[in-house]
Amino acid sequence: MTPRVLLASCRELPESDGDDTSLPEALAEVGVDASWAAWDDPDGGFARADLVVVRSTWDYVDRRDEFLAWCAAVPALANPASVIEWNTDKSYLVDLAATGLDVVPTELVHPGRSPVWPVGPFVVKPAVGAGSRGAARFDGDLDAARAHLDALTGVAVLQPYQRAVDTEGETALVFLGGVYSHAFVKGPMLSESAVVDGSGLFVEERLRPVDPARDLRRAAEDAMDAAAGVLGLHRSDLLYARVDLVRGGEGEPLLLELELAEPSLGFRQTDGTARQRFASAVRGALARR
Numbered sequence: 001m002t003p004r005v006l007l008a009s010c011r012e013l014p015e016s017d018g019d020d021t022s023l024p025e026a027l028a029e030v031g032v033d034a035s036w037a038a039w040d041d042p043d044g045g046f047a048r049a050d051l052v053v054v055r056s057t058w059d060y061v062d063r064r065d066e067f068l069a070w071c072a073a074v075p076a077l078a079n080p081a082s083v084i085e086w087n088t089d090k091s092y093l094v095d096l097a098a099t100g101l102d103v104v105p106t107e108l109v110h111p112g113r114s115p116v117w118p119v120g121p122f123v124v125k126p127a128v129g130a131g132s133r134g135a136a137r138f139d140g141d142l143d144a145a146r147a148h149l150d151a152l153t154g155v156a157v158l159q160p161y162q163r164a165v166d167t168e169g170e171t172a173l174v175f176l177g178g179v180y181s182h183a184f185v186k187g188p189m190l191s192e193s194a195v196v197d198g199s200g201l202f203v204e205e206r207l208r209p210v211d212p213a214r215d216l217r218r219a220a221e222d223a224m225d226a227a228a229g230v231l232g233l234h235r236s237d238l239l240y241a242r243v244d245l246v247r248g249g250e251g252e253p254l255l256l257e258l259e260l261a262e263p264s265l266g267f268r269q270t271d272g273t274a275r276q277r278f279a280s281a282v283r284g285a286l287a288r289r
């Protein structure tokens with residue numbers, strides 16, 4: 001029988017932001033019947049699907065509890081609900097740093113608490129956030145930073161601003177079924193030229209494909225192993241992962257984000273073989289069930 005896969009999106013962007021548009025076709029090529037459904041559509045048919053793949057569900061940010069309850073109720077979800085719960089709160093960066101992984105220095109600020117402000121430019125952003133929304137850069141104006149912190153209702157993340165983002169950008173390395181697939185570079189998102197998409201769900205990204213430097217490849221592999229260790233999973237249990245790296249002050253690779261919930265995978269920035277690898281990874285996930 002032809003397996004049925006649902007790609008979970010949101011109502012504002014029912015078939016993703018365009019990056020994933022070719023996935024149903026790539027899946028059809030390997031005998032998988034795939035279609036889109038908004039995660040909060042009660043008629044989505046998620047309980048009957050052989051696999052539900054979380055993709056462009058970006059509106060969960062303002063109702064994460066509801067989203068996590070939905071994840072837990074879907075019988076066959078990729079990535080697994082426990083992974084999504086861990087990964088949709090940037091506190092996971094602290095867990096990864098505790099394993100010895102090189103992570104952008106991250107302080108969690110609980111509501112009402114006063115942080116130790118970093119010296120030099122820094123970033124304040126929500127622990128539960130996506131698409132750069134709610135992320136802001138400050139340089140010395142602590143009153144403005146305090147006001148921004150107070151406006152973020154939940155836990156906030158405070159990090160020194162990594163200046164290499166302005167020159168080299170951020171490198172995103174994509175893993176499919178736990179195996180490295182491709183990479184792309186993303187320009188700075190907190191600069192004055194940043195533009196929010198018409199949907200209001202994400203800041204428009206300036207992306208280009210890249211063959212990443214060896215130290216970035218290595219750091220991304222380390223991040224994958226560290227995450228699998230923390231989660232108690234095998235890497236291949238992760239249908240997709242995106243490791244976002246920046247260079248620190250000494251040029252060393254630092255983890256900015258490990259995206260296991262709903263990252264753009266940059267299919268438009270790479271050749272058609274990445275879609276084939278995605279389709280193959282879906283077949284692998286179906287075979288293991």
Ligand SMILES: Nc1ncnc2c1ncn2[C@@H]1O[C@H](COP(=O)(O)OP(=O)(O)O)[C@@H](O)[C@H]1O
Nearest residue numbers: 123129130131132133159160161162165188189
């Ligand atoms: N510590 C930082 N140093 C430099 N740029 C940052 C930093 N934190 C965030 N940014 C910028 O803000 C963007 C969004 O932040 P990020 O942590 O990736 O959250 P999300 O993508 O989940 O919204 C990044 O792509 C980057 O351009």
Ligand SMILES: [Mg+2]
Nearest residue numbers: 131132244257
């Ligand atoms: Mg990001």
